[in-house]
Amino acid sequence: MDLEQKSITVHRVFSKGVAGLEGTIQRGDSILSINGSSLEGTSHVEAVSCLHQARLSSQVLVVIRRGKDSEGQMSPRQHDLAHHTGRSYSLGCRENRPETTRSVMGLGGTG
Numbered sequence: 001m002d003l004e005q006k007s008i009t010v011h012r013v014f015s016k017g018v019a020g021l022e023g024t025i026q027r028g029d030s031i032l033s034i035n036g037s038s039l040e041g042t043s044h045v046e047a048v049s050c051l052h053q054a055r056l057s058s059q060v061l062v063v064i065r066r067g068k069d070s071e072g073q074m075s076p077r078q079h080d081l082a083h084h085t086g087r088s089y090s091l092g093c094r095e096n097r098p099e100t101t102r103s104v105m106g107l108g109g110t111g
Contacts, residue, residue: 030065
């Protein structure tokens with residue numbers, strides 16, 4: 001029995017998806033939360049559902065962890081968020097620990 005807590009890790013970033021066009025989320029990043037909903041301990045199905053719900057918003061707040069500790073401990077998950085339109089903003093912090101980035105991505109249509 002595997003009792004280790006798994007986190008959602010970006011396995012692939014699609015070049016024409018939101019993450020690829022926005023540029024903040026990278027392969028190996030751990031997704032900590034989406035729009036304030038923690039992904040800690042969620043199943044793959046629950047994480048994908050949260051990502052699909054995020055498509056309904058005009059903006060999405062994604063909190064990620066980046067660093068050597070984030071990829072090695074996590075099971076990879078593949079996510080494609082949709083086509084990117086609108087504005088994006090990201091904030092990164094670095095100290096003596098893995099980087100945590102908050103990314104707000106615009107997802108809504110134009111006009």
